[in-house]
Amino acid sequence: MPSTDTRTGPDARAVVTSEAVLDTALTLFAQRGYHGTALSQIAEILGIRTPSLYNHMRSKQELLETIVRQTLDHVLADFHAAVKGTDDPVVQLREATRVYALRHATHRREALIVNRDTTSLPEPALTAMRQRRREHERAIRSVIARGIESGTFAVGNAGLASFAILEMSVSIARWFREDGPRTAEQVADEYAEFALRIVRYRP
Amino acid sequence: MPSTDTRTGPDARAVVTSEAVLDTALTLFAQRGYHGTALSQIAEILGIRTPSLYNHMRSKQELLETIVRQTLDHVLADFHAAVKGTDDPVVQLREATRVYALRHATHRREALIVNRDTTSLPEPALTAMRQRRREHERAIRSVIARGIESGTFAVGNAGLASFAILEMSVSIARWFREDGPRTAEQVADEYAEFALRIVRYRP
DNA sequence: CTCGCTCCCTAGCGAGCGTTAGTCAGTGGG
DNA sequence: CCCACTGACTAACGCTCGCTAGGGAGCGAG
Known part of the structure; x- marks a missing residue:
């Protein structure tokens, strides 16, 4: 949430931090998209003039890049932490899906922006970010592939399933x-179960 | 595809149809998003000046609205045709998922735009379009709910699954x-199978 | 007290946007 | 043959955008 000055009155003067700017950008980019958001809108919410943002x-662009890079790094860190403890494809797929789903429930704005506006990044950031996503996708795919090999999973194609x-x-x-009626954890657990169903793991 | 004049040379004069404009908008909106696309870019691809688009x-805005409305109407028509012949939730869910998946494979640009840029529509179109999507989602959900009631499906919550x-x-x-390696039909069939797995239908 | 830093302000630049108005060349029908 | 229509054009509009320059108030440290 944007932390503005507590003073009010005719000569109230907002005091803004760079965290507050990023947070407001997060909200507006998620709501209207990167190109659909003007810096003046961010400034207005923070109670300052547009040039003060600088x-x-x-x-x-740097705002967008920061948001996307931080989010994707967290996703990859989540994944590696999730699969670390075991080699069992069942546990790995369940945990990897659970933390991924959980992040999308608890960090909705970041997720929406990454999925909608990553392509608005300039090169070379665009390629770097695409590579991070591919890395994650390939990791999930290889977990599924190992499950298929060992006969635990039954699905035609690991790529499609991932x-x-x-x-x-x-x-x-x-x-x-x-x-809403369900907590983020409950939803994440349900989706982890869906993942196992898609690869037809039968307990 | 944009149908331009066949003449070439220094004084070639493009001849453009409204279908070609819509088609080019489809391609660019899908690639860069609605706000990320300028009319001048559409005009340039068509080989005319921006004002000639008018x-x-x-x-x-009308371009976007046309794309979104047509696409959502087709999705709903697909759905109704898919579930018409039977009351069996298994067949209905499989067919409904199959035609939905198939449309997303065969009309990629439309799908990308609807999912990314519907929120850029002005009211009242926005509300109308949201309602169409909800209608579709509710219809799928009720198919799943009937499957759960009859004991054919086993899933905790119909909404989550839908x-x-x-x-x-x-x-x-x-x-x-x-x-790619798979046809649109093959992919659609696979995804229809995934849908049945998610609701845990066991043949 | 005063110096310097932080962070706001106003003013304004240059570019690009969607859109309108008015013009003119080519084309097909009477 | 000519006239109306189609569909391109140039010119220009008002607006908004991201961003820069320069100035000044408030605050903490010495």
């Missing part, structure tokens, strides 16, 4: 509400 | 290639 950031699992999780960011 | 359309099934299908538009 005390806290270098450019609009796409389906990843993208159904991404969608959580679109509909999940914190004040 | 001989074939009313506004940029979201997962719909959104994994949407993702096809992101990776499918016509010249």
Whole structure:
């Protein structure tokens, strides 16, 4: 949440941090998209004029790049932590899906921006970010492939299954509400179960 | 594909139809997003100047609205045709998923635009389009709910499952290639099978 | 007290946007 | 043959965009 000054009145003067700028950008980019958001809108919410934003950031593009890079790094870190403890494809796929789904429920704005606006990044950032996503997808795919090899999973094509699992999780960011009937953890558990069903793991 | 004049040379004069404008908009909106696309880019591809576009359309917004409305209408028509012949939830869910997935493979550009840029529509079109999507989602959900009631499906929550099934299908538009290893029909069949697995239908 | 730093402000630049108005060349039908 | 229509053009509009320059108020440290 943007931390503005507590003073009010005619000569109230907002005091803004770079975290507040990033947070507001997060909200607006998620709502209207990167190209659909003007810096003036970010500034207005923070209670300052547009040029003052430049005390806290270098450019609009840098804002987007920061958001995307941080998010993808977290996703990869989540994944590696999730699969670390075991070699069992069942546990690995369940855990990898669970943390991925959980992140999309708890960090909805970041997820929406990454999925909608990554392509608006300039090169070379675009290629770097695409590579991070591919890395994650390939890792999931190889977990499924090992499960197929060992006869634990029964699915025609590991690639198709990995796409389906990843993208159904991404969608959580679109509909999940914190004040809804289910907690983020409950939803993540359900989706982890869906993932195992897709690869037809029968306990 | 844009149908331009066959003449070439220094004084070649492009001749453009409104279908060609829509088609080019489809390609660019899908590639760069609605806000990320300028009319000048559409005009350049068609080989005309920007103002000439107005001989074939009313506004940029109208282009987007046409794309979204047509696509969602086709999705709903697909669905109703798919479930018409039977009351069996298994067949209905498989067919509904199959035609939805198939459309996302064969009409990738439309699907990408609907999913990314629907929120850029002005009211009241936005509400109308959201309602069409909800209608579709609710219809899928009720198929699943009937399957649960009859004991054919075993899944905790029909809503969660319907979201997962719909959104994994949407993702096809992101990776499918016509010249890839699988045909659109094959992919659609696989995803229809995934849908039944998610609701744990055991043949 | 005062110096220097932080961070806001106003003013303004240059570019690009979607859109309108008005013009003119080519084409097909009477 | 000519006239109306189609569909391109140039010119220009008002607006918004991201961003820069330069100035000044408030605050903490010495």
